[in-house]
Amino acid sequence: MTTTVAYADVAGLAGADLGYTDWLEITQEKVNTFADATGDQQWIHTDPERAKDGPFGGPIAHGFLTLSLAVTFWTELFEVEGVSTKVNYGLDKVRFISPVKVGARVRMTAVIAEVTEVAGGYQFGVDQTIEIEGGTKPAVVARGLYRFYA
Template sequence: MTTIVRYDDVAGLAGTDLGWTDWVEITQERIGLFADATDDHQWIHVDPERAKDGPFGAAIAHGFLTLSLSVRFWSELFDVEGVGTKVNYGLDKVRFVSPVPVGSKIRMNAVIAEVTEVRGGYQFAVDQTIEIEGGTKPAVVARGLYRFYA
């Protein structure tokens, strides 16, 4: 469920847990498209037959593919009314904790850690955890930085 706030109300949101997104399945097709877009065709990602004998027993998603879905997930969880521009400003301390096998479902939790006023708007530091359905450890943990300008 998307939390929608007015621009004038964002300053006090630090500490807000936005909950979890819906699940998204990681398909071999999605992995192949990402490999084509990034020119990263390592066999552990794009060759399911060979990957069966690899360290994870199956083809796995690129770590950066999993991380890139944080943009989709963030948009699913949060929006600000009354802004002119929204910017993905960067990331802090990204860790790829667990591989994401083909066919897995992932989702993200987001907690707004900090809200800082910047020239023309606000910056949000968001603690993001992407988990694998049925997994014991997260796939990715990162702090995303997002800016909203009035």
């Protein structure tokens, strides 16, 4: 569910729990497309037959593929009305905790940890956790940095 707020109200959002996104399946096609885009063709990602005998029992998503989903998930969770520009400003403290097997479903939960005024707008530090359906540990934890300009 998307939390929608007016730009005038964003300064007080530190601590806001944005809940969870919908589940998203990690398909072999997504993994292969990411491998093609990045040039990372390592067999643990792109060769399902060989990966069966590998350390994870099958192909896994690239950590950076899973991390990149944070942008899509973030826009599913949060919307600010009355802004002219939205910018993905970067990441802090990224950790790849658990591999995501092809066929698994992932989702993200997010908490706005801090809101800081910057020239012309606000920067949000967002604690993001991408979890694996049925998993005991998250796939990725990171602090995302997003800017909204009036």
